[in-house]
Amino acid sequence: MGKKEFVVFGLGRFGKSVALTLADSGCEVLVVDDNEEKIHDIAEYVTYAVKADVTDAETLSTLGLRNFDGAIIAIGENLEASVLVTILVKELGIPYVLAKVQTDTQAKVLKKVGADMVVFPEKETGIRIANKLVHGNFFDAIELSTTFSMMELDALPEWYGKTLSELDLRAKYDINVIGVKNRGKFNFNPTAEEIIDRDDILVVIGRNETLSQLQNH
Ligand code: ADP
CATH class of the missing domain: 3.30.70.1450 (Regulator of K+ conductance, C-terminal domain)
Structure with a gap:
C-alpha cells in the first residue's frame, strides 16, 4: 500500500499543525496557501508547498489532486473560499474532506456542499479542556x-x-x-x-x- 496523500488548504495555526503532523506520520502532504512566507517556512517539512489562491481553479487543476486520500480545508474566516474549494475537491472525487469552521452556519453550508466532516478546533479544545478540569x-x-x-x-x-x-x-x-x-x-x-x-x-x-x-x- 502506498503512502496516504493529503492536501491542506490554508496554513493558519490549525492547517499548519495538521500538515506537519501528517508529514511526521509519514504521509505525502501537499499544502496550498497564498502567503509566500508561510509557504516558504513549511516547504522543507512537507512533500510539496504551493503558493496559490485556493479559489484559483485553474492552478488547482494542475496539482493532480484526483487521487488524494483526503483534503483539509483550513482557510479560516473566508467562507466563500472554503465553499469553492470544498466543491472543487469533491468534484475531483477526493473521498474525505474535512473543513475547519467557526460557526454553526459555516458548518451547515460546508456540509451541504460536500464536506464529510467539519471541526470547530477552538470550541472542541475548550470543551475537552473543561471536561478534563x-x-x-x-x-x-x-x-x-x-x-x-x-x-x-x-x-x-x-x-x-x-x-x-x-x-x-x-x-x-x-x-x-x-x-x-x-x-x-x-x-x-x-x-x-x-x-x-x-x-x-x-x-x-x-x-x-x-x-x-x-x-x-
Ligand atoms: P487559524 O485560525 O487556524 O490560525 P487562519 O484563519 O488564521 O487560521 O489562517 C488561514 C490561512 O489561510 C492563512 O494562512 C491564509 O493565508 C490562508 N488563506 C486564506 N484565504 C486564502 C485563499 N483564498 N487562498 C489561499 N490561502 C488562503
Missing part, C-alpha cells in the same frame, strides 16, 4: 461507542499486590483489562496471574460511567 483525565479515553470507552486507569491502592484473577474486575465492574503499564513498560494481554503493583496503570475497556467512577475513586 472537571473529570480528570477521563476524556482522554478513546470512545468506542456512546456507551463504552478504552482508557488508562491508575490502579487503586486496594488492588496492590493482588492478581487480576483475585481482583476479578470483569465480574465486579464489567471492565476488561487489556494491558498493564509500569514505568514505560507495557504488558499487553496480561494473564490472570498478573500481580498489580503500586504505580501500575491498567489499560481497560468498559462502560463510561464505571470508568468515570473508578477514575475519580
Whole structure:
C-alpha cells in the first residue's frame, strides 16, 4: 500500500499543525496557501508547498489532486473560499474532506456542499479542556461507542499486590483489562496471574460511567 496523500488548504495555526503532523506520520502532504512566507517556512517539512489562491481553479487543476486520500480545508474566516474549494475537491472525487469552521452556519453550508466532516478546533479544545478540569483525565479515553470507552486507569491502592484473577474486575465492574503499564513498560494481554503493583496503570475497556467512577475513586 502506498503512502496516504493529503492536501491542506490554508496554513493558519490549525492547517499548519495538521500538515506537519501528517508529514511526521509519514504521509505525502501537499499544502496550498497564498502567503509566500508561510509557504516558504513549511516547504522543507512537507512533500510539496504551493503558493496559490485556493479559489484559483485553474492552478488547482494542475496539482493532480484526483487521487488524494483526503483534503483539509483550513482557510479560516473566508467562507466563500472554503465553499469553492470544498466543491472543487469533491468534484475531483477526493473521498474525505474535512473543513475547519467557526460557526454553526459555516458548518451547515460546508456540509451541504460536500464536506464529510467539519471541526470547530477552538470550541472542541475548550470543551475537552473543561471536561478534563472537571473529570480528570477521563476524556482522554478513546470512545468506542456512546456507551463504552478504552482508557488508562491508575490502579487503586486496594488492588496492590493482588492478581487480576483475585481482583476479578470483569465480574465486579464489567471492565476488561487489556494491558498493564509500569514505568514505560507495557504488558499487553496480561494473564490472570498478573500481580498489580503500586504505580501500575491498567489499560481497560468498559462502560463510561464505571470508568468515570473508578477514575475519580
Ligand atoms: P487559524 O485560525 O487556524 O490560525 P487562519 O484563519 O488564521 O487560521 O489562517 C488561514 C490561512 O489561510 C492563512 O494562512 C491564509 O493565508 C490562508 N488563506 C486564506 N484565504 C486564502 C485563499 N483564498 N487562498 C489561499 N490561502 C488562503
